[in-house]
Amino acid sequence: MTRRTGWSSVRGLRGRLLATVTLAVAAAIALALLAFNLVLDARLDNDARDLARSRASTALAGVQLLDGRLRVRETLDDAIPFDRPIWIFAADRALERPRAPAAVQRAAAALAAGTTQAVDVPGRSVRLLVLPITHAGRRVGTVVAGVSLTPYEHTQRTVLIASLALGALLLAITVLAARWLLAAGLRPVAQMTADAAAWSEHDLDRRFAAGPPHDELTQLAATLDELLDRLAESLRREQRFSEELSHELRTPLARLRARSQLALADDTLTPETRTVLEAVIRDTDTVTRTLEALLTAARTHGERDASADARAVARTVLDDCAALAAERGVALQLDADGVPARVRVGAELAERTLHPLVENACRHAAREVRVALRRDPDAVLIEVTDDGPGVPTGEEERIFDPGARSPDVNAGSAGLGLALARRLAHAAGGEVTARPGPGGRFVVRLPAG
Amino acid sequence: MTEPRILVAEDDLELRDLLLSGLRQAGFDAAGVGNGADLLARTASWTPHALIVDVGLPDADGRDVCQALRAAGNPVPVLFLTARDTRADRLAGFGAGGDDYVTKPFDFAEVIARIQALLRRADPPTPPVGDGGLRLDPASHAAHLHERSVTLTPTEFRLLAALAARPGEAVRRRTLISAAWPEGAIVHDNTLDVYIARLRRKLTTLGAEQAITNVYGVGFTLR
Numbered sequence: 001m002t003r004r005t006g007w008s009s010v011r012g013l014r015g016r017l018l019a020t021v022t023l024a025v026a027a028a029i030a031l032a033l034l035a036f037n038l039v040l041d042a043r044l045d046n047d048a049r050d051l052a053r054s055r056a057s058t059a060l061a062g063v064q065l066l067d068g069r070l071r072v073r074e075t076l077d078d079a080i081p082f083d084r085p086i087w088i089f090a091a092d093r094a095l096e097r098p099r100a101p102a103a104v105q106r107a108a109a110a111l112a113a114g115t116t117q118a119v120d121v122p123g124r125s126v127r128l129l130v131l132p133i134t135h136a137g138r139r140v141g142t143v144v145a146g147v148s149l150t151p152y153e154h155t156q157r158t159v160l161i162a163s164l165a166l167g168a169l170l171l172a173i174t175v176l177a178a179r180w181l182l183a184a185g186l187r188p189v190a191q192m193t194a195d196a197a198a199w200s201e202h203d204l205d206r207r208f209a210a211g212p213p214h215d216e217l218t219q220l221a222a223t224l225d226e227l228l229d230r231l232a233e234s235l236r237r238e239q240r241f242s243e244e245l246s247h248e249l250r251t252p253l254a255r256l257r258a259r260s261q262l263a264l265a266d267d268t269l270t271p272e273t274r275t276v277l278e279a280v281i282r283d284t285d286t287v288t289r290t291l292e293a294l295l296t297a298a299r300t301h302g303e304r305d306a307s308a309d310a311r312a313v314a315r316t317v318l319d320d321c322a323a324l325a326a327e328r329g330v331a332l333q334l335d336a337d338g339v340p341a342r343v344r345v346g347a348e349l350a351e352r353t354l355h356p357l358v359e360n361a362c363r364h365a366a367r368e369v370r371v372a373l374r375r376d377p378d379a380v381l382i383e384v385t386d387d388g389p390g391v392p393t394g395e396e397e398r399i400f401d402p403g404a405r406s407p408d409v410n411a412g413s414a415g416l417g418l419a420l421a422r423r424l425a426h427a428a429g430g431e432v433t434a435r436p437g438p439g440g441r442f443v444v445r446l447p448a449g
Numbered sequence: 450m451t452e453p454r455i456l457v458a459e460d461d462l463e464l465r466d467l468l469l470s471g472l473r474q475a476g477f478d479a480a481g482v483g484n485g486a487d488l489l490a491r492t493a494s495w496t497p498h499a500l501i502v503d504v505g506l507p508d509a510d511g512r513d514v515c516q517a518l519r520a521a522g523n524p525v526p527v528l529f530l531t532a533r534d535t536r537a538d539r540l541a542g543f544g545a546g547g548d549d550y551v552t553k554p555f556d557f558a559e560v561i562a563r564i565q566a567l568l569r570r571a572d573p574p575t576p577p578v579g580d581g582g583l584r585l586d587p588a589s590h591a592a593h594l595h596e597r598s599v600t601l602t603p604t605e606f607r608l609l610a611a612l613a614a615r616p617g618e619a620v621r622r623r624t625l626i627s628a629a630w631p632e633g634a635i636v637h638d639n640t641l642d643v644y645i646a647r648l649r650r651k652l653t654t655l656g657a658e659q660a661i662t663n664v665y666g667v668g669f670t671l672r
């Protein structure tokens with residue numbers, strides 16, 4: 001679980017960094033393309049104007065002013081190529097008029113009459129430029145030169161498309177490179193996160209030991225090492241505490257049990273006293289078992305290479321509970337045929353996990369307790385069912401709280417059994433859950449080995 | 450026929466008394482001591498048929514006491530009573546020359562059955578044979594010879610005791626390591642050699658007639 005969080009946060013970071021890089025590069029490319037195209041437009045615009053002006057000047061050379069009247073020389077037709085439209089107006093009368101669409105003709109006439117210097121005819125891709133003919137400070141006529149804008153527009157379009165394609169290609173290359181770089185840069189982080197998570201579960205002695213921190217990665221390694229140190233230390237403390245606790249409690253428990261046993265040897269005891277003493281011995285054994293189970297859980301944390309056969313575990317537990325079952329008139333059943341059932345848990349821990357559940361089932365069952373083994377892809381499930389009243393709906397989690405007990409139990413139970421089973425299962429990297437009825441249903445899930 | 454004599458070493462007075470009562474009810478002649486030094490003294494003077502020894506005695510580790518007994522040539526059956534139940538602890542008990550163990554809290558019937566089993570297998574107690582006068586003190590981890598004595602580290606003590614328990618016999622390296630080091634400890638051959646070398650020096654200091662000799666391919670002998 002911890003491992004997954006580590007991975008996804010690293011991937012999330014990678015995604016965010018990649019998005020940032022992509023946006024920044026895309027914005028830069030867009031700005032560059034915009035600027036380039038604007039400059040190009042301006043340049044083309046100038047070229048078109050110059051061309052028109054030079055044509056107008058050429059045409060002007062073919063105009064003569066005789067007696068204050070404009071005349072077009074005969075040679076003009078030779079000087080001006082056929083496809084280059086030139087208008088020559090005297091005042092608003094056209095002396096020379098090329099063949100052109102009506103809209104262009106109108107625009108040329110409007111220019112001759114007005115003061116505008118140049119105009120683009122809408123929808124016709126033609127630019128018209130005005131060159132006034134003046135004589136003695138008076139405007140006597142007008143030359144209007146037309147330039148087709150089609151080649152310029154074509155160039156513009158081609159350049160725009162090409163630059164967009166280039167920009168897209170550049171962006172794609174940048175994104176791919178950034179993705180590769182980020183993955184390469186963050187791969188050690190992901191690897192370290194996964195390692196630290198795995199070590200914290202199975203191998204608390206392992207460290208990165210990357211030396212004194214000199215960059216982000218060694219800093220991370222040092223921090224993770226420190227955390228693992230602290231984790232190992234707290235685990236050691238827990239183990240030491242459990243050892244001491246168990247050690248301190250064993251001698252008084254031994255006294256309690258020995259005293260009760262010695263007292264029972266007296267033949268003159270009343271049956272009542274005998275029952276009480278027997279109950280004291282049973283309770284002593286329960287306390288001892290609980291103590292041992294807690295110790296097992298503390299000791300086996302991080303235990304590697306443990307393995308057991310779940311069938312043998314179930315059989316041992318059923319044998320242990322046979323006396324209780326017989327006392328309560330409950331039949332014990334084991335369904336474990338043909339299930340490959342190796343678990344990656346020590347036999348002792350597995351038995352101590354299952355024991356409280358079978359015991360609990362024996363206390364609640366009407367006639368029968370059934371233990372069945374099933375196999376998941378990565379786990380062995382041990383299902384304990386009984387034909388008793390079952391776990392009330394909504395109580396499936398609460399019953400695992402330490403001290404929680406079922407209201408209808410008519411026999412003594414420590415109230416720690418289920419909580420203990422769950423604690424042990426967690427120590428084994430497994431889980432214990434209660435399922436809704438009918439009847440009691442508990443499932444122990446242990447990692448398959 | 451006299452009843453078998455059982456000596457109980459347990460520092461918890463109440464538990465010791467309970468054990469003694471239980472043993473007497475079962476028909477044994479039982480006596481109790483509260484520490485390792487008394488255990489050694491009482492074993493020598495009373496020659497019990499079997500010992501029940503708490504591992505956690507106030508002055509010494511019960512396993513070291515057992516090793517001292519074995520080193521002195523005493524084969525009396527020893528049943529360890531222990532509040533520790535890890536595999537390493539149990540194996541250490543056997544490595545120290547113990548014959549059986551029971552964890553606290555115990556079942557009386559079980560303790561008695563185990564003691565009876567030990568007695569069936571054991572030879573009748575004999576006063577310890579002389580072994581050149583070397584005496585091991587489990588409380589101070591010292592070795593005494595006549596008036597001289599040297600202090601040993603716990604590991605040296607356990608090694609010497611394991612060798613002294615079988616004088617003249619070649620004791621295997623494996624046996625020595627399991628007697629002197631906790632289960633699972635990584636002990637290289639040269640580590641053992643270093644300890645043996647130290648022990649040899651200390652035996653010389655002591656002026657002992659015995660010396661540790663190398664039995665190639667097997668282990669070591671004290672003769």
